[in-house]
Amino acid sequence: MRRALAVLAAVPLLLFAAACGGSDGGGNTAATTGATTAAAGASSGLKVGGTVGAKPTVTFPAGQPATKSSYEVVQPGTGAGLKAGDKVIVNLTVYDWDGKGNAAQGSTYDTKAPETIAIDQRIPQVLQEGFTKVKHGGRLLAVLANDSVAQQQQTQPPAPTKVFVFDVVGTAPTPLKAVSGKETGESIKGVKVENPAPDKAPALSTKTEEKAPKDLVVKTLITGTGEKTKAGQTLTVQYTGKLWGSDKQFDSSWERGVPAEFPLAGVIEGWQKGLVGVPVGSRVVMSIPPEMAYKGEEKPGIPANSTLVFVVDVLGAY
Template sequence: MLRRHRRTTAALGAVLLVPALAACGGADDSGDAGDSASEASSSAAPAAGGKLDEVSFTGEVGEGITGEWSSAIETPEKTVVTTLVEGDGEKVAEGDTVSTYLWIGNGTSQEQVFSDYDNGAPESIPNNPGQVDAVFAALFEGQTYGSRVAAVTSASEVLGDGENQLGIDPTDSLVVVADLVEKAAVAPTPTDDKAHDVSPDEQPSVVEKGGTVTGLDFTGIEEPALDTPVQRVVLKEGTGAALKASDTVTVNYLGSTYDADAPFDESYSKGQPLNSPLNGLIPGWTTGLTGVKVGSRVLLQIPPALGYGAQGSGDAIPGNATLWFVIDVVKAE
């Protein structure tokens, strides 16, 4: 529930494509993602005809897609973008977050390797320099909402030159189809990016039973504005080292939305603390826990932009939900 990527968050994360494809940045880790995206966008060769000769697609944009192969696809020297269906919506603009169903096929083995339609929900991909992968910069450029766009590229362009969890050879060709459904709603930006230490009186109280955290009591607490930055209460200060964003943390936690009847997730009753890199969890945790000492118990209030955004997560966390977490920091390494 707490992982950084949507659905979480994200089906693509499970098959390793997120780091190269979308929400976590560009195609390499050198900090030049914006440059590489620009280069790929400008070098992408458009194909005429509105179709791919080697694979055809059926299904309506936003409803489903099926690929039928007629032959293998030779790995191109540069990415080739084809508009398969031209949508009649507004133009995709820089700065938009694009609600996108992805379909990915191995053009060498003629196999589907991923589909958001199979996973039941679209991706929300930011069309921002430095945040969008080079292939997606090419897919989005000049397109309109409602379009189905295909990029024929090399696996190395999307997945890198090393081994990958999909077992795709970097020299294979890859077909990436993007159904550009709509401009996705975006959560309000917090007024700042800091954690604000506040009085316990301004936050819900922790409910315990037999010494175990079971919930939060919101009596007398008003629901905050959606742009309120992270609020933090150190309920008990530990004596260990201060957490760094790069640490792997072990914590017990309970999470709740405003005035909820029950938590949406917790670890206390499971007897199994969460162990994860701190910077691999939702951004509000990194903001709120950096600098907190091991052994502490803290209460965090996290705005939706640093949680699960305008999309929410599953049935328990609606879109644009402020989140509260009780967190016991067990250790860090």
Template sequence: MRRRSLLLAVPAGLLTLAGCGDDKADKAKSKPSDSPTNSPSAAPTAKIVAGPLPEITKGTKFGQKPTVAKGPGKASSDLAVKTLIEGKGKEVAKGDYLQADYLGQIWATAKVFDNSYDRGKPSVFPIGVGQVIPGWDQALVGKKLGSRVELAIPPKMGYGTEGNKQAGIKGSDTLVFVVDLVGTFNGKSSVKGKEVAQSNKDLPKVGTNTDGKAPSIDVPKTDAPEKLVASYILEGDGDELKETDGVLCQYRGVLWADGKEFDSSYKNGQPVQFQLAQVVKGWAQGLTGKKVGSRVLVVVPPKLGYGEKPPEGTPIKKDSTMVFCVDILAKA
């Protein structure tokens, strides 16, 4: 099955970057999701009960890959939710991007159909807004970070009567999940990396505020560099991004020619999530190797941006050099 079996494909919020004129990127942007897409207003809800739930036999600590027994007898038709470990972090809010590790299996057989632990990084997805299965949306909003939660999700709160054939899930299957709540991000998130000196007067100077507001970008009155620039403004201590990774970030983009903003996740009020392979080459090359938790200045020359084919309906002109500040919030 696909690695993102619970999640939608790349969100459509990356308006000026996802459509980079590359056929692969265009196809990825329009690709439908493997999972059911639920409108928040139309999504089913269920009564929440304490059980029954299967026993976790190994990996009982937060962050450990669990081994979970088969369901004990008949599963409830309601949504069974139990907090196995109570965290001390902030509560998960509706509309947050939730970072979580999880394992999912089928109640009757204990067959594991997906887990993030083997991939070596938590998954990141919007919660409470109809972009994951309804059982997750209802059960996880309000839980505290640092918690481990076990769920038994009836079909109507999972993949419905059609199931998910690719994952081996039938329309009658109750699903069991163990979920470790790692972190949350929203439109006010900023990185908290170590400040790096901005000593090159021929490069834009970027603000170092970490209050969730858009950093300033002051473009010098000099010629734009011909080569890609990617340098730390705030250096984090997280994992380095690989070219095959996805990323959740906050960003702001201005034009070198006049310093005018043409795009901003801050203005949109929400971080953006995408695969590095699906954005302009300047972003992909500039962010590869950079650490999670960092703010990065990326100056994209035309040949690594939109070149002679800027996106219609934007202030970006032919052969524009673009300047971005990017907060790398998480691998995604």
């Protein structure tokens, strides 16, 4: 499960990709870098056209691409400011600056799926600084050259200089640390869930002789008090996944130590349908038939045509 934009192997310094990319399965990650920053208004020679809120155009200067990373505030914005530690929601457009075609590599304006970026040490220093110079409704231009690549990655063939235009949509709300609410007593026949302390992983058992349901089954175990989730939102969850009948676990965010974050549009159909309308702060258990999961395709730890069972804590949605 993943975001609509996937990691481009050609961009070792950042976590973005062309809009047609695939998916990986974890949360946002990026290389720690020591890029040299440049002041706003740096002379990259690039010109950005269009209004904030619509896909921008970029005019490139003649000659070779920049070899130094820089940022420029195109529009400062008028909303709330950004600071280190925020998770900023952006529409982004990316180009390869190779001095030839300078081809566009993708835009969230095309996919209609804004990205969320944590302003922390996992992104290049030039972005850590640049994002704190714009507000909601602002536009940031960033040139990311190979001086932004982490030292340990500089033995790899140099990637083209990248040009990003970021339009700041807002900041993600802080997710809950744990579910909260009343236990409902609901269950799925053949599946057992033990609810320990709210901040502890629930114990899921799928060892059963019962036949797997043919349809999607979703039961609320703990009803939260937050807003109900909507299709198209990005969710923050803790979850455990097992195979129906065998009790074999194939995935768990609890064991990775951090909640997972993903847009609902980028996950299997069973999650897309089963997690819509769930109040934030809830715990649900889902039985997902193969037709709404991976069908006849085999995945790591998941045989073809498997019925999947998940217990999911919904901690945030935006």
